[in-house]
Amino acid sequence: MNLTLLGINHRTAPVDVREKMNIPEERLAEAVADLVHREGIREGMILSTCNRVEVTACAGDEIDAESVIRRFLADHHHCDLGNFTQFFYRLRQEEVVKHLFRVASSLDSMIVGEPQILGQLRQAYATARTVGAMNGTLNDVVNQALAVAKRVRRETALGSAAVSVSYAAVELAKKIFGGLQGKTIFIVGAGKMSELAAKHLLRSGAASILVANRTYDRAQELAAAFHGTPVPFENLFERMAEADIVISSTGSSKAIITRPQVEKLLSARKNRPIFFVDIAVPRDVDPAINALDNVFLYDIDDLGHVVDANKKQREREAVWAEEIIQTEVQRTLKRLASREVVPTIVALEERLNQIRAAEMERYQGRLAGMTPEQREAVEGLTRGMMNKILHGPITELKNGAGEPESATLVKLISRIFGLAD
């Protein structure tokens, strides 16, 4: 096993360097093919996203894969990599395994737990496969990374809580209404933020949208964009009873939605819950209404608090995830290591079998007079001896796999039994 990873990411390199090193999707297949055709490189994969560019290679034992990858990147980008050395990190062997597991599980992402990276990794893997750059150890490692990511997703809540303000609004709406199916959203005061929140809510299944704005033209414009209904500002409270979620962001200098109005709304709605998201500063909604039964009010700071709490939750979940990854790395390394000693075990068995066959051959003449049963007994006897002799070295090889002395052991056994390398 000779794994090497050379890469940059959002922590080690500024965006202009990442841009320069980026390998666009349409050229990825060609690039991976180029990489694995270089001397000594058996397998390769390139993961290139806006936050990271990472080249992973599995090379022959004596190959300095790092310089091969450096040369490959320099050739590919037609530049001297010397200027960029400080941005790159180089990982070897088990570091590579662990890193790929963490990347796949979104623990290395800028926003920990974001789900896109898994798809990007899957894409990079598929591309490498199609050009035949995945056929051994690296193939196993990446496959395992994808499986580990699934396990992390299943066993932790790493990606479940919203970490942006507009998603926090969607999450809160779901905590109140269950799903958003069939819910009506009322945008009061058209603005960038309210537009974004409405977009998220609609994508999560909200059914219809009402838009009111001081200037009616703007309301019409925004309503058209969302296939919604514009509402004249004078009719604000007449239509508000229809809304389950009100997103307010007018430029008004004092509260426009007050407690008596909301109390009236509630009786019109037969106390069905209503959720106010007040993203205006100064605020549009009187904070006192939060005390009303079945009314929920979040202003921009409240949403920020939710995001903070969610981030803390993610950090906690990330600790669980790291534990899973630690055990999975150990398990994978153990498996890969046991594969390393397989050729020696096979050679050993072949060697002893050869000796046995040669000796049987040599005594062919003297054994000629035996009955078939006796012949069988001699076969069994020699085979039994062979297996007993093999048992010790094979057990040692298997147990030693993955331990530091494994390579020495392999060499020693090869020498003692005269195995060809």
Add this chain to the structure above:
Amino acid sequence: MHDAFVWMALSFYALGILLIVPSVVRRRPSLSPASLGALGAGLATHAAALAFEAMRIGRLPVSDVRSALSFYAFLVTLAFFFVYLRYRIVSLGLFMLPLVFLLTLISALHPEASFDSSSFRGGWLLVHIGSIFLGYTALFLTFVAAVMYLIQERELKSKQPRGFYYRLPSLKVCEELYYRSLLLGLPFLSIGILTGFVWASRTWKGPWEFDPKILASIFTWLIYLVLFSNRVSGGWRGRRAAYFAILGFAAILVTFVGASMLSGEHGYIPKLREIP
């Protein structure tokens, strides 16, 4: 045989409840097969215990406090399974099952045989007791849903989400569970009470209307009736309805346990005094 099975059920319940804890803490999307298995085994052994007792006395074992609690615990566990399979609320078990454990423990610690009384035979009484128990089970669910609603509502109003925010279902689900169980519980409670009246008027002598347990159950019934009619008319939702559901269940407890101590005709007196 009965006692051995009750103790087995109790151990399985304890194991099942303990195994739910890590799933809740780590916010798993569903309960682990181990905890479901333990609870299922608890339910099965509990059913066996009840079946042995029923065969021994020749009727449903509900006529003394010990058996009644045990039977009720069994129904609540059964209800837990139904609700869990429908809603997949992982934390639900921690709200419902401690009661099961407690009730089973009480009945395991009092292994004296339930007494037999000829007055407990007969169809009317079976319908009476059966309906009351089903009603109580559903209304316990209403109570649990109300408690979950209040906790989640508090989390949402506080705007500082803590542990419960992530682990309890949405208000919508609490509300739905609350309403459906009320819708199921109230008719059973009504049938139970009405059949009780019919039976009492036929069997008992004297002013049975003033039996404390009967008065308490009428009061309980009124609470739920008010709750139900206000909910249907659209007035009551959310916090207020949840508080009332909790009040209703408190009234059930008073009826079930408290009034039994004073009641002349509901037969629990001699047994209850032995509970420390």
